[in-house]
Amino acid sequence: MERDYEEIFQKVLDYEQTLHEKNRKRIKIGLKCIWIVPLFFLALLFLTGSNKVIFLILWIVSLFALSIYLIVVEYMDHNLQEKIMELKGEEGTIEAVTPADFDRAAQIIRKTREMIGEGLNSPAETQAEVTEKKDEAEEIKETEDGEEGE
Known part of the structure; x- marks a missing residue:
């Protein structure tokens, strides 16, 4: 689903x-x-x-x-x-939207869902570990934003 x-x-x-x-x-x-x-x-x-x-x-x-x-x-x-x-x-000002923005958004959503989904499906993991995975997803997003700016 x-x-x-x-x-x-x-x-x-x-x-x-x-x-x-x-x-x-x-x-x-x-x-x-x-x-x-x-x-x-x-x-x-x-x-x-x-x-x-x-x-x-x-x-x-x-x-x-x-x-x-x-x-x-x-x-x-x-x-x-x-x-x-x-x-x-996202929030902020609207700039020219490029095809790379669409791909990047889809990748971030997929990675976030995978990380959150893994945390929810595994009963052995604690809430702190799930929170760490969310933080990792945010770091991936920030890293990708930094790479495009260069």
């Missing part, structure tokens, strides 16, 4: 990771459109020679639409990152 939880947790993390990557692509596309759309309207202005006010209005409306699109995508991505941090059990 514990194995099922790990598989479900990994699937959730994978799904959220793919959503985050898609959001990053959407943001890149939106930023490119902010450059492409004005150039398109400028080219139409010179090629058609019609009323400049119409193209100005279309350009402004399109920039507002692109801005709203980028705000919505970024808001969804921010909420996604908050959920990821909640699943990982």
